[in-house]
Amino acid sequence: MCRNHYQQWRLSTPKDQRPPARPGASRLSIDERFWQRVQKGGSDECWPWLGAHGGYGHGMFWFSAERKRESAHAIALELATGIRRPAGMYCCHRCDNPPCCNPAHLYYGTPRQNGADMVGRARNPRGVGKHNALLSEAQVVEIRTRYFAGETAAALAAEFGIRPGHLSNITRGRMWKYAGGPVGIKRVPKLSQAQRAEMRARRAAGASAKELAAVYGISPSYARNLTRRAA
Ligand SMILES: [Zn+2]
Ligand SMILES: [Zn+2]
Known part of the structure; x- marks a missing residue:
């Protein structure tokens, strides 16, 4: 019996008439x-879908026999909020990253909002001043190439109008994986005494280890170590 027929049988047979589940079968x-198909990360990071993909780079999830396949990101928002996508509305990405399933990056929008997003993307691709700029795939490749060629995360984030944390999502391949270009973690740069002192001062002034890591191109744990030693 295939999965479809099993589901049909299961739904059409009252629970007390079904044989008991095999012991050990979970x-x-x-x-x-x-959620086992979502690569969860920090609350402000993108959480890529690891399962099958449909059109437009969106993940697809087999929900149930009645609902069948649905967009994974819409299910992420539904499971997190308990509110199913209202008919006629879209589940939109604030982060412009189709496979992302972080509920904090998703909202239900009208077709007009969805369309307005796309117009904004075409007219003002760098979206300077926005929380997260909307980038084209070509810009993502450009950011990755220049980052791994030696430019700093801080300079690139400023130029493209995005937050450093968003930039590290891009260079580490947490988002826009399919766009191409080099991804990974850059070789740890040698930090000068002046840079270390500057880093400790910024940490003391309230910057998080994660923010500093993105600015100086090092890992958060290394940033935490460097700034802790001074304290
Ligand atoms: Zn996202
Ligand atoms: Zn989307």
């Missing part, structure tokens, strides 16, 4: 099945 809930 049936995962929708929640469990869904």
Whole structure:
């Protein structure tokens, strides 16, 4: 019996008439099945979908026999909020990263909002001043290439109008993976005494280790170590 027929049978047979489940056979809930296919990260990072993809780079998730395949990001928002996407509305990405399933990056919008996003993307691709600029795939490749050729995260983030954390999402391949270009973690640069002192001062002034890591092109744990030693 294939999965479709099994689901048909299961739904058309009252629970007390179904044979008991095989001992040891675990049936995962929708929640469990869904989130095991999401690469969760920090609350402000993108959480890429690891399962199958449909059109426009969106993830696809087999929800149930009645609902069938649906966009993974819409299910992420539904499971996180308990509110199903209202008919006629879209589940939109604030981060402009189609596979992202971080509920904090998603919202239900009208077709007009969705269209306005696309117009904004074409007219003002760098979206300077926005929380997260909307980037084209070509710009993503440009950022990665220049970053790994030696330019600093801080300079690139400023030029493209994005936050350093967003830039590290891009260079580490957490978002826009399919756009291409080099991804990974840059070789740890040698920090001068002056840079270390500057870093400690910024940490003391309230910058988080994560922010400093993005600015100086090092890992958050290394940034934490360097600034802790001074304290
Ligand atoms: Zn995202
Ligand atoms: Zn989308």
